[in-house]
Amino acid sequence: MPVPDGVANGQFTSQRGVTIHDVAREAGVSPATVSKVMNNRYGVASATQARVKAAVTKLGYEASLVASSMRRSSSNTIGVLLAGFDPFATEVIKGISAEAVGKGYELLAYSGAIADERAVGWEHRSIQRLGGSLIDAAIVMTPTIRISGTAIPIVTVDPPAGLTDSATIASDNLAGAREATKHLIDLGHVRIAHIRGRTDLLSAQLREQGYVQALAEARLPYDPSLTLTGAYRRDWAVDCARKLLDLPYPPTAIFCANDWSALGVYDVCAERGLRIPEDLSVIGFDDIPEGHVLAPPLTTIAQNLPEIGADAFRLIRSMLDGGGSDNITVATTLMHRGSTGPVPA
Amino acid sequence: MPVPDGVANGQFTSQRGVTIHDVAREAGVSPATVSKVMNNRYGVASATQARVKAAVTKLGYEASLVASSMRRSSSNTIGVLLAGFDPFATEVIKGISAEAVGKGYELLAYSGAIADERAVGWEHRSIQRLGGSLIDAAIVMTPTIRISGTAIPIVTVDPPAGLTDSATIASDNLAGAREATKHLIDLGHVRIAHIRGRTDLLSAQLREQGYVQALAEARLPYDPSLTLTGAYRRDWAVDCARKLLDLPYPPTAIFCANDWSALGVYDVCAERGLRIPEDLSVIGFDDIPEGHVLAPPLTTIAQNLPEIGADAFRLIRSMLDGGGSDNITVATTLMHRGSTGPVPA
DNA sequence: ATCAGCAACGAAAACGTTTTCGATACCGCC
DNA sequence: GGCGGTATCGAAAACGTTTTCGTTGCTGAT
Numbered sequence: 001m002p003v004p005d006g007v008a009n010g011q012f013t014s015q016r017g018v019t020i021h022d023v024a025r026e027a028g029v030s031p032a033t034v035s036k037v038m039n040n041r042y043g044v045a046s047a048t049q050a051r052v053k054a055a056v057t058k059l060g061y062e063a064s065l066v067a068s069s070m071r072r073s074s075s076n077t078i079g080v081l082l083a084g085f086d087p088f089a090t091e092v093i094k095g096i097s098a099e100a101v102g103k104g105y106e107l108l109a110y111s112g113a114i115a116d117e118r119a120v121g122w123e124h125r126s127i128q129r130l131g132g133s134l135i136d137a138a139i140v141m142t143p144t145i146r147i148s149g150t151a152i153p154i155v156t157v158d159p160p161a162g163l164t165d166s167a168t169i170a171s172d173n174l175a176g177a178r179e180a181t182k183h184l185i186d187l188g189h190v191r192i193a194h195i196r197g198r199t200d201l202l203s204a205q206l207r208e209q210g211y212v213q214a215l216a217e218a219r220l221p222y223d224p225s226l227t228l229t230g231a232y233r234r235d236w237a238v239d240c241a242r243k244l245l246d247l248p249y250p251p252t253a254i255f256c257a258n259d260w261s262a263l264g265v266y267d268v269c270a271e272r273g274l275r276i277p278e279d280l281s282v283i284g285f286d287d288i289p290e291g292h293v294l295a296p297p298l299t300t301i302a303q304n305l306p307e308i309g310a311d312a313f314r315l316i317r318s319m320l321d322g323g324g325s326d327n328i329t330v331a332t333t334l335m336h337r338g339s340t341g342p343v344p345a
Numbered sequence: 346m347p348v349p350d351g352v353a354n355g356q357f358t359s360q361r362g363v364t365i366h367d368v369a370r371e372a373g374v375s376p377a378t379v380s381k382v383m384n385n386r387y388g389v390a391s392a393t394q395a396r397v398k399a400a401v402t403k404l405g406y407e408a409s410l411v412a413s414s415m416r417r418s419s420s421n422t423i424g425v426l427l428a429g430f431d432p433f434a435t436e437v438i439k440g441i442s443a444e445a446v447g448k449g450y451e452l453l454a455y456s457g458a459i460a461d462e463r464a465v466g467w468e469h470r471s472i473q474r475l476g477g478s479l480i481d482a483a484i485v486m487t488p489t490i491r492i493s494g495t496a497i498p499i500v501t502v503d504p505p506a507g508l509t510d511s512a513t514i515a516s517d518n519l520a521g522a523r524e525a526t527k528h529l530i531d532l533g534h535v536r537i538a539h540i541r542g543r544t545d546l547l548s549a550q551l552r553e554q555g556y557v558q559a560l561a562e563a564r565l566p567y568d569p570s571l572t573l574t575g576a577y578r579r580d581w582a583v584d585c586a587r588k589l590l591d592l593p594y595p596p597t598a599i600f601c602a603n604d605w606s607a608l609g610v611y612d613v614c615a616e617r618g619l620r621i622p623e624d625l626s627v628i629g630f631d632d633i634p635e636g637h638v639l640a641p642p643l644t645t646i647a648q649n650l651p652e653i654g655a656d657a658f659r660l661i662r663s664m665l666d667g668g669g670s671d672n673i674t675v676a677t678t679l680m681h682r683g684s685t686g687p688v689p690a
Numbered sequence: 691a692t693c694a695g696c697a698a699c700g701a702a703a704a705c706g707t708t709t710t711c712g713a714t715a716c717c718g719c720c
Numbered sequence: 721g722g723c724g725g726t727a728t729c730g731a732a733a734a735c736g737t738t739t740t741c742g743t744t745g746c747t748g749a750t
Contacts, residue, residue, distance in 0.1 A: 032737095032738080109454040
């Protein structure tokens, strides 16, 4: 139901916002004085202050963030740079926001990845574009490349491999994967497969490493043919699951590097009539909401995403205050639901 | 484990990003020419272009968003303005993002509500601060006031009461509330209470209206003493539930204006030893994740938040192309879970 | 009466980019 | 050789704000 409210095309381009000059003219002072009043600078008579404030409220003036942050060095806002507003990122942002509220900082989440061809290097581009003026510091989510030589403090959430010399926050992927694998071992499983994630990501490497460690700790043999690459993708995981189940001596349990991969395993079980967990135990990683509504609900390793965000904010704040960088890991928790059970007889 | 990576305090303030002047000097041209190359303007020799591009890549130059959007009018960015990154807002943002990706637009979510005392009017402040230069249009989430006189197109998600003359998107709160109430009626309930939301919000008004309509359609009597104000808050809803259950002729079912209010009802049932749904049926609105893990899981009216976001993006895009405004409602769906059942005998 | 001191205010520069417009050099053609 | 036309480039203004610094005018002390 379109509303014919009498607005024509181009209605907005003609208008320009009210500037500091308008306020100055209204109050009969110079722009410089208006700026001083707005920023509570010393050196303006109280009578003038009152006049300026009256003009400000009358005209509804608010300083343009762009112009002021161009002149100033600091803007009191911290930027959150992300490839897209996916569930992972938004959950972490919630944590950042919860921690930041009331601390006098504004938050600006910027998604600068326009198209896939330009996607590589979006982190650097975004920091260059926003940094130094619009934002005082940045929290970068799941970058694909190493970021260096920036003019502002950076903390990296879910960092890429090999980035230990700067500030990073991530789940304790190693311990989480070890716990997942140990959970399967405790249920009596001996032949445990692993569908690993994107091998270029540190998180995937650590989860695989945790899987290997848990096997070693339990003195179970490590069979390389039981580890396939699902790249964190459901469709790839489908292929992996098929190959694993086609093995002459197939696994009785699969540890998936993330929940999406586990969904792929569910798909294959459905197509082959295999029951979970009676015929095959499945455990995931991440604890996405979709896992709750599966039949059976997915056993998984939950990441504490808001806590990661809160830690990221605390760290970047301490860096703004002159503190050094740090590498923080956040504990995961095993969510024992319906998709894992004792080894079939 | 702090990493002593040899960085001192103030390490970042000294550095300044590489500007267009640096590139110009490197390439032996003027800043104007560099700008033309960056923006693919006509009138620069191919040899010069190559030299400039080489300098750009060598220095890793990226135009400052602040400076360029100060000079330009358009920035190809649409802003999402919100009071905070709460679950409602982030879910809608996901929908906006999913719809915006690949359309050539960048997204900038800005949370300008610093402290509660300054919170009133954050919408206007944010638009003034970002509009006209940093963002070309804005999607405003759950504003508390009417926004008018802006220089850029605005669409409002979950608009306040009385705002029908501008572009708005919201769930079909009326139909959803009617469905919720009808669900209880179909289960045989006759004495149905309603814990309403914040009466200043249009959503709450419509949900109450839907409740009243459903009663009327079923020719059930409307008892004003069965409607109390929970203001969308859990603690207020606790008081409401206590009062309702203390009534001489208490309700057998309660329709809560949102899920948080329903949680308050759960609290009171727990404190009084009432069983859900045997002694009291409870239905909520919103479908928050917390409702899934309750015992019993909460029956509720789910909002299609990502769809709201997608609609918001589509609408603002058509407005940028010169289209008129619109008022859109998005359908809700009843999630029948464990907290509603037949009327007790 | 003179002057140091200070409060109040404004002129102007600066931030980094884009865009207009004028200047220059070169080309082909008469 | 002169000239109109075109291609290429740079000087400078502009965007809206903040900040420095100089100017003005007043107060109070000598």
